[in-house]
Amino acid sequence: MLQSLSGDERLLAADILGCHLLHAATGLPASTAIDILDQLTSPQFTGAGGLSAPTWLVLAQCVHELAGRPDIPHDQLSRITRRFGHRAPALDTGGDPLTRLLCLLTEAQTSTMWHATDHPPGQAALTEASTLLERLPHPRPPQAVIGLLRLARDLGADDWLAQHAEPLLKTLTPDGLQRLRPTDIDWLQPLVRDATLLDELNLITRRWRQK
Missing domain, CATH: 1.25.40 (Serine Threonine Protein Phosphatase 5, Tetratricopeptide repeat)
Structure with a gap:
């Protein structure tokens, strides 16, 4: 659905979906949470300017929340986590210094995420x-x-x-x-x-x- 939107509409829709995922991360079925996160962070989506840096920060926080769930398929989550880090394309869309710093500090909250993001x-x-x-x-x-x-x-x-x-x-x-x-x-x-x-x-x- 998001791919059918363009410009500001897609940025807004991705932001709303990311915020919903963060707030619902502990309650959504594992497969649903992983599927949404996978789609929002996919290179095809982020590389086309489909996400803003503030939304990327929210998604980094989602990764942190989901990592604590024992029912999450961690091989899939690890693959998604490797998309983060200081070279992530989404950081080029509205990536002010504070948002970039908070992304980095979010990635530093666990050893799993810090190592996967290849700092x-x-x-x-x-x-x-x-x-x-x-x-x-x-x-x-x-x-x-x-x-x-x-x-x-x-x-x-x-x-x-x-x-x-x-x-x-x-x-x-x-x-x-x-x-x-x-x-x-x-x-x-x-x-x-x-x-x-x-x-x-x-x-x-x-x-x-x-x-």
Whole structure:
């Protein structure tokens, strides 16, 4: 059906279908969910400008949700997952820095997706992500800042974190800092010297771990 539409109509229809798939991902029959995702991410569809980058981000989140279902045929899901990554054609249609960064961070949420999307080695992936963040105006979305810090941690970029963690955390509001988990604080706290920021981080830990 989508192939019969053109231009903005197809972009809108794909966006609606992608959002529905994300919200229904846990309840749809496995074969139906995989079939919809397969069609929406097919090279014939995405290569023809049939998807926008924001819709691609939604579909990346769908992959993440479906990966947790034991009834999903994971050989088929793995084949679909390999279509993602920083070279995906859909990212060229409205792929602003924030959408590109959030796609990358979504792919970093599981080892399965990170490996399947064939990201470059650690430092190159971190450079790509930090460059995208630098292109965002202030105030930056806290999920983007915190996601970048977690990515750096996963990549073992200790030197980068020693230089950048505190300045990035200081760009967040107290509400933004509340998106951190106490396990984040455990490795971020030794990198912070600012007394006010340390108080905010300690407060998060106390609220989680108070006896």
